[in-house]
Amino acid sequence: MSDAPTVPQGVRVGVVPAPGGKRRVQVCAGTACVFAGSLKMFAAFEAEIAAAGLSDEVEVAIIGCHGLCSQGPLAVVSGEETYYPKLKAKHVKRIVEEHLVGGTIVEDLLYVEPGSGERIACWHDIPFYAQQTRIALRDVGVIHPERIDEYVARGGYAAARTVVTEKTPEWVIDEVLASGIRGRGGAGFPTGQKWKFAYNSVSDQKYLICNGDEGDPGAFMDASIMDGDPHAVIEGMIIGSYAIGARDGYIYVRAEYPLAVSRLRLAIAQAEELGYLGDRMFGSDWSFHLKIKEGAGAFVCGEETALMASIEGRRGMPRSRPPFPAVSGLWGKPTNINNVETFANIPWIITHGAAAYAALGTEKSRGTKAFSLAGKLVNGGLAEVPIGSTIREMVYGVGGGIKDGRDFKAVQLGGPSGGCVPAALIDTPIDYESLAATGAIMGSGGMVVADDQTCMVDLARYFLQFTQNESCGKCVPCRIGTKRMLEILERITAGEGEDGDIERLQKLAGTIKRTSLCGLGQTAPNPVLTTIRYFRDEYEAHIYGGACPARACSALISYHIDPEACTGCGLCAKKCPVGAVSGVRKQTHTIDLDVCTKCDTCRQVCKFGAVERLTGDEVGALASAAAPPA
Amino acid sequence: MPRRETESQAHTGTAVPALDLTEVGRVVDEIDPHGNLIAVLQHVQAHYGYLPEPVINEIARLSGVPASRIYGIVTFYAQFSTEPSGRHKVFVCHGTACHVAGAPRITEAIEQELGVPDGGTTPDMSFTLDSVACMGACSQAPVMRIDADTFGNLTPDSTRKYMLGVLDELGLSADDLAGGAQAPEGAAEAAPEAAASRASDTSEGRRP
Numbered sequence: 103m104s105d106a107p108t109v110p111q112g113v114r115v116g117v118v119p120a121p122g123g124k125r126r127v128q129v130c131a132g133t134a135c136v137f138a139g140s141l142k143m144f145a146a147f148e149a150e151i152a153a154a155g156l157s158d159e160v161e162v163a164i165i166g167c168h169g170l171c172s173q174g175p176l177a178v179v180s181g182e183e184t185y186y187p188k189l190k191a192k193h194v195k196r197i198v199e200e201h202l203v204g205g206t207i208v209e210d211l212l213y214v215e216p217g218s219g220e221r222i223a224c225w226h227d228i229p230f231y232a233q234q235t236r237i238a239l240r241d242v243g244v245i246h247p248e249r250i251d252e253y254v255a256r257g258g259y260a261a262a263r264t265v266v267t268e269k270t271p272e273w274v275i276d277e278v279l280a281s282g283i284r285g286r287g288g289a290g291f292p293t294g295q296k297w298k299f300a301y302n303s304v305s306d307q308k309y310l311i312c313n314g315d316e317g318d319p320g321a322f323m324d325a326s327i328m329d330g331d332p333h334a335v336i337e338g339m340i341i342g343s344y345a346i347g348a349r350d351g352y353i354y355v356r357a358e359y360p361l362a363v364s365r366l367r368l369a370i371a372q373a374e375e376l377g378y379l380g381d382r383m384f385g386s387d388w389s390f391h392l393k394i395k396e397g398a399g400a401f402v403c404g405e406e407t408a409l410m411a412s413i414e415g416r417r418g419m420p421r422s423r424p425p426f427p428a429v430s431g432l433w434g435k436p437t438n439i440n441n442v443e444t445f446a447n448i449p450w451i452i453t454h455g456a457a458a459y460a461a462l463g464t465e466k467s468r469g470t471k472a473f474s475l476a477g478k479l480v481n482g483g484l485a486e487v488p489i490g491s492t493i494r495e496m497v498y499g500v501g502g503g504i505k506d507g508r509d510f511k512a513v514q515l516g517g518p519s520g521g522c523v524p525a526a527l528i529d530t531p532i533d534y535e536s537l538a539a540t541g542a543i544m545g546s547g548g549m550v551v552a553d554d555q556t557c558m559v560d561l562a563r564y565f566l567q568f569t570q571n572e573s574c575g576k577c578v579p580c581r582i583g584t585k586r587m588l589e590i591l592e593r594i595t596a597g598e599g600e601d602g603d604i605e606r607l608q609k610l611a612g613t614i615k616r617t618s619l620c621g622l623g624q625t626a627p628n629p630v631l632t633t634i635r636y637f638r639d640e641y642e643a644h645i646y647g648g649a650c651p652a653r654a655c656s657a658l659i660s661y662h663i664d665p666e667a668c669t670g671c672g673l674c675a676k677k678c679p680v681g682a683v684s685g686v687r688k689q690t691h692t693i694d695l696d697v698c699t700k701c702d703t704c705r706q707v708c709k710f711g712a713v714e715r716l717t718g719d720e721v722g723a724l725a726s727a728a729a730p731p732a
Numbered sequence: 733m734p735r736r737e738t739e740s741q742a743h744t745g746t747a748v749p750a751l752d753l754t755e756v757g758r759v760v761d762e763i764d765p766h767g768n769l770i771a772v773l774q775h776v777q778a779h780y781g782y783l784p785e786p787v788i789n790e791i792a793r794l795s796g797v798p799a800s801r802i803y804g805i806v807t808f809y810a811q812f813s814t815e816p817s818g819r820h821k822v823f824v825c826h827g828t829a830c831h832v833a834g835a836p837r838i839t840e841a842i843e844q845e846l847g848v849p850d851g852g853t854t855p856d857m858s859f860t861l862d863s864v865a866c867m868g869a870c871s872q873a874p875v876m877r878i879d880a881d882t883f884g885n886l887t888p889d890s891t892r893k894y895m896l897g898v899l900d901e902l903g904l905s906a907d908d909l910a911g912g913a914q915a916p917e918g919a920a921e922a923a924p925e926a927a928a929s930r931a932s933d934t935s936e937g938r939r940p
């Protein structure tokens with residue numbers, strides 16, 4: 103690897119000039135920012151800029167997910183790349199007046215790094231971004247996702263043009279093999295190998311499919327790429343189509359992603375108009391036709407044989423392999439399926455060379471991986487790091503540590519197919535093999551962080567409920583086995599666990615893993631097995647102690663107001679939706695447990711921390727303490 | 733001030749007055765159900781708001797695809813529904829991050845305010861409450877959507893406030909939702925329509 107070229111670290115992005123050389127304010131329109139109100143901020147910028155008479159000089163543009171979602175809604179003044187997080191309408195007015203008109207950065211509106219308290223103006227200098235290496239996400243949050251010229255201005259479609267007009271399919275496959283990239287959808291099969299199989303399959307008709315059925319709850323990398331940089335996916339597919347010899351392709355997009363569908367449709371039309379897609383593209387003899395297929399809401403359709411059944415208009419039920427799709431796939435023809443993120447990496451690999459990509463990552467897992475960081479973190483969002491970065495680097499480096507200064511308990515990786523890695527293994531490198539050794543998986547990139555208030559038994563129950571609900575019903579172990587596991591977990595979290603439940607779960611899990619037809623069933627027990635492995639004491643506390651140590655399972659907790667801390671302000675009584683709290687003003691209030699629905703409102707609104715959740719023996723201890731005559 | 737219902741909102745609701753099946757014919761003419769049954773169902777549902785039995789039977793009659801196969805697809809995919817839903821929809825996200833941040837408490841709060849269980853529709857057909865697997869707004873968890881309006885960083889308390897705010901804007905009370913008093917905002921006309929379409933489901937729709 104000594105002669106590998108230097109790889110641009112952190113990938114400092116160039117400035118995208120607005121049309122006509124205007125200055126530009128970029129407002130993030132990623133999903134989380136939209137939930138935080140970014141579209142209102144967009145309108146506010148337009149109005150304020152017009153009011154300031156700057157409409158001819160400053161353009162307001164939307165961008166795809168900028169990454170640091172927990173700071174949304176956010177905007178970037180391009181050029182100097184000044185970053186304004188957590189915007190409110192009154193901030194917009196000041197930014198326009200003081201920064202755009204007055205030429206002074208609005209200091210007190212800048213990002214504040216938690217811990218150091220330092221104010222940071224340029225987003226490249228914020229640790230969350232500075233610690234990333236963005237390849238698949240290189241243009242996401244940088245370019246206007248609906249303008250092909252901005253993608254082209256940053257080198258877009260150059261790789262596809264080179265490949266289609268100058269290279270052989272064999273060269274492309276060798277390059278992708280040499281890069282070492284493995285499928286980013288979760289299973290991690292080497293992409294180049296997969297392409298080679300499809301290339302070697304002889305047929306008059308082959309298909310290339312992009313799997314955009316990102317169904318893991320808590321994962322939004324693929325959505326961010328599809329709606330933030332749709333051309334990267336299309337360009338990757340053009341290169342793939344040429345490599346394997348497929349003249350027709352589909353992008354299968356999850357039903358819940360209407361924005362991705364509309365952006366991809368627009369991008370396909372733009373690419374066709376410029377001759378980058380369709381018949382005789384780039385003036386060559388190569389033709390590739392790409393269509394969108396909208397899913398209809400079924401998690402199992404992320405499995406490749408189920409996905410193909412769904413494209414064919416049938417129930418999305420997996421079948422056994424072989425035959426593999428490379429031999430007999432869509433409508434019985436050789437088919438190659440890759441994930442969104444995999445395709446988005448391909449143009450970069452072709453442009454910068456396989457060696458540049460292979461220089462990143464670990465021996466067995468080359469390159470970078472995008473993650474959606476969520477849960478009890480200070481800085482949640484979209485992050486891409488070299489494979490082999492540790493969980494600690496993700497949680498405390500990129501993620502900025504745990505919210506509200508609480509304790510890091512575990513990280514859930516890989517969603518319903520993955521598992522929980524406990525705090526004790528915080529220095530585990532995030533690569534396919536190291537994670538498999540912990541019982542978790544790399545998965546598609548969902549990373550949800552749990553703190554001491556997250557109940558691991560409840561989390562396992564949550565995932566089982568999901569997989570049970572999404573089981574297609576074709577094979578017995580998955581259809582009935584996950585149901586039985588879920589019933590046991592529901593009993594345990596309801597305080598009705600029995601001696602032997604843990605062993606029953608383990609036995610069922612083993613059978614389901616060994617005998618299920620597809621990956622969904624084979625991995626469904628993982629969240630349960632990993633939580634039993636690392637948090638068995640929590641299962642035992644539920645079953646034998648009638649207690650939920652995290653104080654999350656409502657059947658096992660009871661609410662109580664601490665008379666020492668209660669000031670009698672009456673806020674909890676006012677906010678209680680069922681009138682369970684009573685008391686005289688300025689005196690200790692009490693909760694009528696027969697009426698209380700455990701909605702947690704009183705505890706959340708109390709400014710003095712007086713409302714406590716008791717569990718297990720604490721409940722009885724309190725009752726006996728309260729018993730003495732008044 | 734009460735906001736006006738747009739035509740598209742009305743379409744996503746229950747309004748299938750006499751089950752005019754001409755749209756089914758139009759879609760089947762345009763998209764071949766043999767290779768694209770899911771797309772056919774998506775278009776038809778976009779028009780009727782749901783897929784009642786007469787509609788499924790009409791697709792089968794026109795295309796020759798067995799109704800049993802169509803029904804199998806309708807019940808397989810979460811996007812399709814054989815029941816009409818309310819004119820307004822509340823979606824509470826139950827992705828992992830939202831679950832960990834307390835999404836079950838958010839659903840409970842809405843259940844209390846609307847008086848319907850998760851997945852249910854208010855008797856006046858104005859609101860349907862549903863859970864979704866993940867909206868991808870994990871950093872604002874827990875989140876919900878009421879029609880096109882999005883709400884993040886929810887607590888049970890703020891959820892109730894937002895829900896009541898929306899009901900207030902529409903001029904609806906708890907009594908209206910329960911189908912009791914005369915409801916404003918078109919609810920009064922819509923309810924009998926829904927009842928009519930349900931009746932047609934069971935009587936005409938089940939004819940051999």
